[in-house]
Amino acid sequence: MKRDTQAAVSRPLRRAIWNWIDLFPDEFNEALRSRGRMEGAPERTFDLLYTQQPGAEKALWPTLTILNCISSERLGSDFQINHFGSGHFGGHKGSHRKVCRPTLYCLTLTELLSDIQEHQFIENLIKNANTASKFSEIAMVCVLDMCRVAFHIRPGGDVPLRLIGSDIAHEIKVCLFCVSPEYCGLS
Amino acid sequence: MSSAILSLDSSFYDFESVDVPTYVPALDYYCHEETTSSTPHSAEATLHSKSSTNTVNSDASNISVPIPMMPLSFNFDKTHMSLVRSSLSLNNHIGKYAGRIIYHLSASNWLVVFQRIRSRVHLLSSTSEDRPDTVDLQIMSYSAMDRSRLVQVLQGMFFGSKHFCCC
Numbered sequence: 001m002k003r004d005t006q007a008a009v010s011r012p013l014r015r016a017i018w019n020w021i022d023l024f025p026d027e028f029n030e031a032l033r034s035r036g037r038m039e040g041a042p043e044r045t046f047d048l049l050y051t052q053q054p055g056a057e058k059a060l061w062p063t064l065t066i067l068n069c070i071s072s073e074r075l076g077s078d079f080q081i082n083h084f085g086s087g088h089f090g091g092h093k094g095s096h097r098k099v100c101r102p103t104l105y106c107l108t109l110t111e112l113l114s115d116i117q118e119h120q121f122i123e124n125l126i127k128n129a130n131t132a133s134k135f136s137e138i139a140m141v142c143v144l145d146m147c148r149v150a151f152h153i154r155p156g157g158d159v160p161l162r163l164i165g166s167d168i169a170h171e172i173k174v175c176l177f178c179v180s181p182e183y184c185g186l187s
Numbered sequence: 188m189s190s191a192i193l194s195l196d197s198s199f200y201d202f203e204s205v206d207v208p209t210y211v212p213a214l215d216y217y218c219h220e221e222t223t224s225s226t227p228h229s230a231e232a233t234l235h236s237k238s239s240t241n242t243v244n245s246d247a248s249n250i251s252v253p254i255p256m257m258p259l260s261f262n263f264d265k266t267h268m269s270l271v272r273s274s275l276s277l278n279n280h281i282g283k284y285a286g287r288i289i290y291h292l293s294a295s296n297w298l299v300v301f302q303r304i305r306s307r308v309h310l311l312s313s314t315s316e317d318r319p320d321t322v323d324l325q326i327m328s329y330s331a332m333d334r335s336r337l338v339q340v341l342q343g344m345f346f347g348s349k350h351f352c353c354c
Contacts, residue, residue, distance in 0.1 A: 005311045008321040009344065015328035020337045023255065027334045037334065041341035048345045 006049050007059035013045075014063040017070060021152055029154050032072045032161065042071040050117055058138050065125065065142040068118055069149040069161060126168070130175060140175070143168050254294040254331045257287055286329035293330035300330060305343040 031037040128139035150165020307323040
């Protein structure tokens with residue numbers, strides 16, 4: 001897909017996904033808690049839209065974020081935010097996945113790579129939201145979106161996104177209250 | 188909770204005006220205030236996908252889950268005159284009501300709406316124009332989505348563009 005096409009498709013796609021979450025809360029909760037409900041479609045769309053090349057971050061990042069949030073199979077519980085403000089996924093990726101999916105899944109190399117891609121994307125988001133970069137505002141919109149999705153998940157059960165959401169909420173508070181001295185004219 | 192907070196179009200940069208109140212049907216449900224697990228729109232009127240007489244397979248998609256009617260759609264809304272003075276707010280206003288029409292169209296005639304979206308994605312994937320027409324994609328934003336429809340749309344993305352992937 002060309003970059004312009006990706007950008008044109010991704011904005012309405014994000015709203016379509018939110019429409020679903022708003023209209024059918026039961027389906028959404030069920031899809032997050034059980035494997036395979038979405039038939040792998042969010043994951044494959046993520047791979048289609050994800051690109052390392054710069055240019056369309058503003059249009060693509062929010063959609064990639066929401067696609068990531070409804071991909072229950074890839075967003076693992078091993079995500080942690082460290083005290084330096086950047087997120088990382090603990091543990092060795094391959095070994096963790098093997099523990100998580102005993103004999104159910106035969107991991108192909110491409111699947112492993114895209115797992116890493118998705119984790120890299122979230123790490124990048126949190127890094128950009130925390131630091132003064134030119135993408136910090138759009139990254140902040142994305143992490144707020146993640147919190148918003150986490151708020152839509154019913155309590156109870158083990159849904160990794162809820163834990164991630166509360167971690168991210170903490171990060172957002174830090175960003176809000178630690179205004180850099182330049183803003184106050186104290187530099 | 189204010190509808191401005193939940194608005195997806197918020198730019199997060201400045202004050203946002205709320206021209207038409209946006210009602211989020213599942214908001215009470217998500218606030219975890221209910222003790223029963225009933226759907227938030229169980230008491231409201233619903234739309235079903237109906238097969239028309241002259242199409243053979245139009246009921247092939249999922250018809251088991253009823254789509255809730257969009258709330259407030261039968262109320263009379265008086266357009267405030269200040270909205271008419273600015274073309275931006277007027278466009279938003281028209282878009283909102285056109286969106287309600289598309290919502291109800293897509294709820295009862297999903298296949299027609301989906302074909303429109305899919306053919307546009309196909310066209311965009313293969314076109315070499317500099318500024319192709321992307322207005323049809325906006326239909327996605329206003330469609331009444333359930334899980335099977337969303338999966339259809341997502342699959343339409345990567346099946347439509349599989350052969351033209353260039354970056």
